[in-house]
Every structure is written in C-alpha cells, then in structure tokens.
Amino acid sequence: MKIPKRIQPLVDDGLVDEVQSQLMSGKEASVYIVRCGETIRCAKVYKEISQRSFKKATAYREGRKVRNSRRARAMEKGSGFGREQQEKVWQSAEVDALYKLAAAGVRVPQPFGCFDGVLLMELVTDDDGYVAPRLNDVVMPAEQAIADHQVMMTYVVKMLCVGLIHGDLSEFNVLVDEYGPVIIDLPQAVDAAANNNAEWMLARDINNIRDYYAQFAPELANTEYAKEIWSIYEKGELKPDTKLTGEFIEQEDLADINAIMEEIDAARIEEKHRRERAKEMKDGIDESKFNWSES
CATH class of the missing domain: 1.20.5 (Single alpha-helices involved in coiled-coils or other helix-helix interfaces)
Known part of the structure; x- marks a missing residue:
C-alpha cells in the first residue's frame, strides 16, 4: 500500500521496509502493519491534536511532570510551543508505560521506540500467526473467563504497584493471544499518586473488565475488586503478589x-x-x- 506521510521518515531511515496494510483507525491514532527486515511489527501513528477526538484529555494529563521548566510553563500557558510539548508528552507516555509495565510483569506489546509521533511495537498475533483478536470479539467458557479475569486483576495490581492506571481499560483495549490477555492502548495512562481522578478511573477500568467477563461467568458480577484494590493501595499495603478476594465490606463511617x-x-x-x-x-x-x- 501507499506509505503514509508520517511513516515515510521511518522508511527513509531504514526503520521500516514496507507498509503492508492499515490495521485500524481509532480516536487517537491509526495503526499499520509494517515489515522491519524479516520481522512483522505494527506502527501506531498518533493523530494531530486537531484530528484527535479523545475526550477529557486534561483529566488524564493531570499529574504528568515535565522536568524542563520552560516546557512546563509553556504547557500551562497553552501557547503553540506548549501545545507541541503537550503532544510530545502525550505520545511518549505510552512508550514509557509500555517499558515500565513490561518490566513489572504485565503483558503488553513490546515497544521498539517512538519516532516523531510514530510508535513501533510488537504485533500481537494468535497461534496461527494472524493478528490477535480484541477481547470484545472473543467468546469463552465460564472457567476461562474466571481464569482470564483473575489474570487481568493481577495486571491491574502490578500496574498500580508501579504507579500507573490504564485510564481507558475495557474489552476494546485488550488483545487475546494463545497465552492470554495482552493490554494495549496506553497513551492516557494515569499517574496514580498525582492524579485526582485516579480512584474513579481505576474503578471504571476494573468494572469494565468485570462486566465483560461476567457475560460468561455471571458470578463475577458481584465482585468488588475495584474497592478492594484501592483500599489496600490507600493503606500502602498493595504488592504485586497481594492475594485478592474480590470482596469488600462497606463500613459505615466510624465515629x-x-x-x-x-x-x-x-x-x-x-x-x-x-x-x-x-x-x-x-x-x-x-x-x-x-x-x-x-x-
């Protein structure tokens, strides 16, 4: 296919040899299947801010720190330079999160670098070599749903332990390969300690996942992992191997x-x-x- 304008510099620099097809076009980026030497990868091309339809971006950016004081001031003022810097921070957030989460034991696509708004990363495939389906397109028996849901709760805990909340997690942002769930789409990753919206974003992430798996295992609908995890986190006791029960007893305000x-x-x-x-x-x-x- 014709090489997209944003990917052309990567072709010129020898990072990409061929653009095979467009995989998807979403609210914040378009993703292409590309060949890099003998390896098939994907290239995520972030859309310009004027084209991006992702809502409430300010709520997600809250708490993101910029070391350079000039850049920080420009971002606060909303100048042209500041908006450009905001875009760079927005784009780098995903690759930073991917490296951090992979190191923490969360299954995410392996990143290979972000170049002028184009993120090169692993193409997640199924056992037949085709692009792995989204969780939204997967049907499973109850036992599998319970097992995969538990895996996802473990990933959420590991993410929180390194200070991150996905912020937009749902069945549309999870791929499923032969080894299980793989979390994708992280440009809006939230700083759990610095963002005032962290608690409800975490709850929304967890409850979205719970509700999807509950279609196949109805008993999951009554679990309270969001409240349980946040309660343990607030106490400073959350660890990657924390044992969860999915239960949480609401206590009346103690006098x-x-x-x-x-x-x-x-x-x-x-x-x-x-x-x-x-x-x-x-x-x-x-x-x-x-x-x-x-x-």
Whole structure:
C-alpha cells in the first residue's frame, strides 16, 4: 500500500521496509502493519491534536511532570510551543508505560521506540500467526473467563504497584493471544499518586473488565475488586503478589471518638463558664440589693 506521510521518515531511515496494510483507525491514532527486515511489527501513528477526538484529555494529563521548566510553563500557558510539548508528552507516555509495565510483569506489546509521533511495537498475533483478536470479539467458557479475569486483576495490581492506571481499560483495549490477555492502548495512562481522578478511573477500568467477563461467568458480577484494590493501595499495603478476594465490606463511617470527646469537653467547659458567669451576675445583683438596703 501507499506509505503514509508520517511513516515515510521511518522508511527513509531504514526503520521500516514496507507498509503492508492499515490495521485500524481509532480516536487517537491509526495503526499499520509494517515489515522491519524479516520481522512483522505494527506502527501506531498518533493523530494531530486537531484530528484527535479523545475526550477529557486534561483529566488524564493531570499529574504528568515535565522536568524542563520552560516546557512546563509553556504547557500551562497553552501557547503553540506548549501545545507541541503537550503532544510530545502525550505520545511518549505510552512508550514509557509500555517499558515500565513490561518490566513489572504485565503483558503488553513490546515497544521498539517512538519516532516523531510514530510508535513501533510488537504485533500481537494468535497461534496461527494472524493478528490477535480484541477481547470484545472473543467468546469463552465460564472457567476461562474466571481464569482470564483473575489474570487481568493481577495486571491491574502490578500496574498500580508501579504507579500507573490504564485510564481507558475495557474489552476494546485488550488483545487475546494463545497465552492470554495482552493490554494495549496506553497513551492516557494515569499517574496514580498525582492524579485526582485516579480512584474513579481505576474503578471504571476494573468494572469494565468485570462486566465483560461476567457475560460468561455471571458470578463475577458481584465482585468488588475495584474497592478492594484501592483500599489496600490507600493503606500502602498493595504488592504485586497481594492475594485478592474480590470482596469488600462497606463500613459505615466510624465515629471519631477523640473528636466527640473534645466536643464533650468543650461543652462541659462552656457550661462551667456559663454557670460561673451566672453566679457572678447573681452575686453582683445580691450585693447591689444589700448595698441599697443599707443605704
């Protein structure tokens, strides 16, 4: 096929030898199947910000740090240079996340570098060598659904342990090969510690996955992994091998005994002062009566 304009520089530099076909076109990027020497890979071409339809990008960028102070100031002001820098941060976020998650034991496509808005990475295939299907296109028995769901919860935990939340995880962002689920599409990965939206994004990710697998294993619909995982994470006790139960008991807000005692003490002191003031006023009135009668 005709070489896309954005991939041409990679062909010129010998990083890509042939563009075989377009794999998909999404809200933030188009993906092509390419040949690099004897290896078939995929090239993800990020769309320009004017063409990208990904909504609420600001919520995802929150907490992303830029070391260069000039770049950071420009991004805050929203200047032309700042928007360009935002794009670079947005694009590099995915390749950074891929390297970090692969090192943490999460199955993601192997990245080979990002070049001027084009991410070269592994093409995930099935056991016949065809492009692996999305989870959305896979039907499975209940036992497999339960097993794969457990794998996905393990991946979510490992991601959180290295400070990341996918932020847009669903059956459309998971591929399935002969070894199981592979997580894809990470440009919107969220910094769990710095993003104020982290908790609900994590819950949405987990519940999306739960709801899909629950179609095949209905018992999963009643699990509460999102609340369980976040509760353990907030306590600082979450580890990659943390054993999960999928259960979470909502506790009513426990009374703050210290605060109540302080309020009682304050009320007691106030009442004591009130009585003292009343006594002083009474004594003053009695004394004035006494003085008046003597006169």
